[in-house]
Each structure stands twice: as C-alpha cells, then as structure tokens.
Amino acid sequence: MSFQVKYFGMLAEIAGLSDEVWNAAGGLTVGQFRAQMLDKYPAMRDKKFKIAVNQKISEDFVLIETPAEIALLPPFAGG
C-alpha cells in the first residue's frame, strides 16, 4: 500500500521535506506507521507529535485505509 505523508513545523525540518509518498508492504495501523517513521527519522523520537489521518487526529490502533493523507502534527501554536 502507499499513501501521502505530510510533515509540519519542526518535523518537516527533521525530515528535510514537507511531504512524501509512503510505501508499505502490507496494511498498517497508525502505530505501525509511527514505528516505521521513527526508524526512518530517529531525530523525531524525542519530539511530541500527533498523527492525523485524513485530517482527523487518530489513535495508534486505527488501521490506515487508502487513499489516505497522513499528517504529522507537532504541538499547536496558534493565537
């Protein structure tokens, strides 16, 4: 499966890009995706962030169903 991943704020700086296509061998939950992502970008390990699936903040047990847009959201700072 493959899906779109968007990075914001400090996470985009760590990844060195603001979006990419993520390819995975089989189905993934949000938690499994998080683990793969931290392997790819170890510098994100000590950063706080939430994961949104199709613009909805999602728990780790949620299964990612394609087509999906995943977004990594660091702490909010509006106002």
Place this chain on the structure above:
Amino acid sequence: MEKAHKPKKVFVQGPISPDFVAKSIASHQSKTGIGAHAIFLGQIRADQKEGGLVTGIDYTAYEEMAEQAFHNIREAAFAKFELTCMHIYHSLGLVPTGEISLFVFVSSPHRRAAFEASEYIVEEIKANVPIFGKELVGDAGFIWKENT
C-alpha cells in the same frame, strides 16, 4: 432550523492591520440588533529567550485541516452562545513583534454572550487548530512555539 454558516476564509498573509480591525467594526454599524461586540487581538510578544529577544513568529498551518477546525469552532460557538455574527482571522507567514496575529470578533445583542464566546473561541483555537509557530530569536536563532 439549523443555521448553516458558509466556511469563511480565516488565514491572512502577514500581520493583521489595525486599519483592517477598524474597518471590520465600521462594517457592523448597519446591524442594529447588535448591542455588544467583543474583540480579542493576539499580539506577538518580545519574550526574552536564551538566544536573545523574540523578534517575530513565522506561522505555518495544515491549512485544509485548520480551515475545517475553524469552521467547527464557529458552528459550536453559534450553537452555544447567542451571537449575531462572528469573524476569525489568523496570520500565516511572518508577524513581527508588536503586531497582531489573531483577530476574533464576535457580536451579540448582549454583552455576556459576546464576552463568553470570545474567550471560548480563543481557547478552542489555541488547543485544536493545527497552526505552527517558529519564534525567531535574536539574530539567527529560533524556537518552535508550543501553546500551553
């Protein structure tokens, strides 16, 4: 019947000018059912950090999700408070210290709803809208801001 409110454009590029705020107030003079406006303005503070003074905040957002979050906040506020109208503007890009980055403007027949709605809306924005802020510090440093 549920009132439907069209999604409105919230984001503006750069600071929100005092002139824009004044014109927004003036444009409500014809709405004579209004007895109270409440306005909240968020201004960039020159905090002292380790690397120097904050000189501004560079805002980015997950815009599609943020627009939806603003829309949800508007709908919730209209349902919760007796409001005649509501406007929310937030900056993207660089806003220098001393300038305005958030403008919340609510109008009601009576003051209580206006006071309460403005506080509710600002707190909801800070907690639930995916906006990110890079505080520029001193000559070249930066710190990613985090709402508490």
